[in-house]
Amino acid sequence: MEKQSLSYIENQPALSRREFITIGGIVVAFLALPVVWIRTIVASNNDYIRARTKGLYQDDARAAVRVSHANKSVARYYREFGGEPLGHLSHELLHTSYINRTKGLVS
């Protein structure tokens, strides 16, 4: 028996122009929303970093003494007591060594 095919297809367009614009607009808007949200939070994250950086630079600009070797108290310490920077006495007094303080916390 010969097998013969008769073909049918969807009657295009099943979407009217109005439906195409409306549904297309909604789909694009819903896809754009998360993209805009992610872009906004990335930008706001960078805003925070920029504000923090600006604050630190501002603090530096306003500070009378910006570096330790210009600090009068530090200079007086070396002049009257510590001798020279990186000297033996300063090393003994100012340098610290590591002590594990977490042992007492674990129980």
Added chain:
Amino acid sequence: MHHELLILKHPLRVRMFHYLLIVSFLPLAATGVILYFKPLGESAMNLAMQIHAAAGALLALAAGAFFLLAFDRLLLFVKRIFTFSLDDVRWFAVLGGYPQKLLLGRKISVPPMGKYNSGQKLFGICVLIGGAVLIISGLALWAFPHLLPRAATAYLGLLHTFFGWLLTLFLPVHLFLGVYMVDDFKAMILHGRIPLAEAGEMSPRWVEKEIIPLSENQ
């Protein structure tokens, strides 16, 4: 002479997209489950992550290509899955007659459906929304997590996990029902056409309202 009446249900663009979904989502689901439970060693977990990222990139590219090259089909799909009537409530009340057919071997009357039945519409909504969330969140988590605030990264990770599990759990149901409706399965995997009689039974409203003859002996 035997006349076999056929309808083109799944056009080539849709079938191509479905092939790409198969080759991308199956490894994505498998590696996603592995990444969630972490049952393997470090190098195997790294490999799973690499496969997950590569398959995710393929899925994203396939979805992007379908969006651009078959925008009309996408909108038609959206219209169909978001069109509801009281028949959908009635369909869900009897679950499309599948439990009666599968468990009791009994055929009951089911409300007439369009191209997609109510269960397929629900699945379509989950795939559409879940797929978009998975692609966008996956891309953000993979490509630029260092640019995101920690709370946003955690939120996107939670969304990715939720929708990943949702679609992964839907997968066996989709595979079972896909193979069970063998004519539709052959249409999607092979030639795109289903017999008119089958379509008339499964999707009477689609056949009644949207089908026209194309040509003879093609």
